[in-house]
Amino acid sequence: MGVDEVTKVNRDDGPKLPRSRGTGLDWNQKLAACGPTTVIEDGTRIFFPHNISVGDRVFIGHDTHLDGYHAGRIDIGDGAWIGSFCFLHGAGGLRIGRDVGVGPRVTILTSEHDLSGTLSVIHGPLRFAPVFIGDGADLGCGAIVLPGITVGAGAVVGAGAVVTRDVPDFAVVAGNPARIVRRRDGAEK
Numbered sequence: 800m801g802v803d804e805v806t807k808v809n810r811d812d813g814p815k816l817p818r819s820r821g822t823g824l825d826w827n828q829k830l831a832a833c834g835p836t837t838v839i840e841d842g843t844r845i846f847f848p849h850n851i852s853v854g855d856r857v858f859i860g861h862d863t864h865l866d867g868y869h870a871g872r873i874d875i876g877d878g879a880w881i882g883s884f885c886f887l888h889g890a891g892g893l894r895i896g897r898d899v900g901v902g903p904r905v906t907i908l909t910s911e912h913d914l915s916g917t918l919s920v921i922h923g924p925l926r927f928a929p930v931f932i933g934d935g936a937d938l939g940c941g942a943i944v945l946p947g948i949t950v951g952a953g954a955v956v957g958a959g960a961v962v963t964r965d966v967p968d969f970a971v972v973a974g975n976p977a978r979i980v981r982r983r984d985g986a987e988k
């Protein structure tokens with residue numbers, strides 16, 4: 800996803816008063832879709848559930864946040880396994896493919912504040928950028944995926960990695976910033 804595809808959205812001028820988003824615990828019956836054999840464990844918080852689709856045979860571990868938004872969707876493919884305490888952000892759009900593994904405490908972000916100018920950063924405009932996690936990919940414990948990233952099909956992201964660039968299909972990446980350490984398909988790294 801190139802920078803020119805990042806959508807820029809301006810907020811109203813000036814700071815806004817904080818407003819509660821509720822508990823995120825009353826998502827039952829409100830998801831856009833949810834497969835019949837999917838398991839969503841206790842303590843999972845789901846915001847804007849009508850913008851979130853969860854496939855079948857999905858497991859979502861305890862205390863994960865599906866941080867939906869009034870714009871942008873979260874789509875989780877059939878057979879995905881998502882560990883406990885993850886933070887999955889949907890404002891810019893998030894698509895997790897089929898049979899993807901997401902380790903505990905993974906963070907996926909889909910927006911950031913524009914850093915230009917001298918306003919307090921949190922009062923500056925937000926930029927949204929979707930994240931795609933390809934079918935069969937695996938994200939190690941505690942990995943952080945930044946806005947606009949595509950993790951290719953069958954790729955592996957190491958524990959604790961910070962993913963700042965797209966990851967090719969079947970690449971294994973690790974570290975901060977994440978770099979390719981090998982390829983699962985025998986290709987040159």
Ligand SMILES: CC(C)(COP(=O)(O)OP(=O)(O)OC[C@H]1O[C@@H](n2cnc3c(N)ncnc32)[C@H](O)[C@@H]1OP(=O)(O)O)[C@@H](O)C(=O)NCCC(=O)NCCS
Nearest residue numbers: 902903938939940955956957958959971972973974980981
């Ligand atoms: C990234 C990973 C998949 C690599 O496994 P591997 O292909 O067997 O790679 P190796 O262990 O041979 O390591 C290759 C190199 O990457 C480094 N490396 C491996 N994992 C790393 C990590 N998480 N962060 C930083 N560097 C890492 C190794 O130190 C080694 O570096 P070197 O060549 O300079 O010695 C694995 O180490 C990992 O992090 N797995 C995630 C485990 C996890 O979170 N599971 C979740 C279960 S729900």
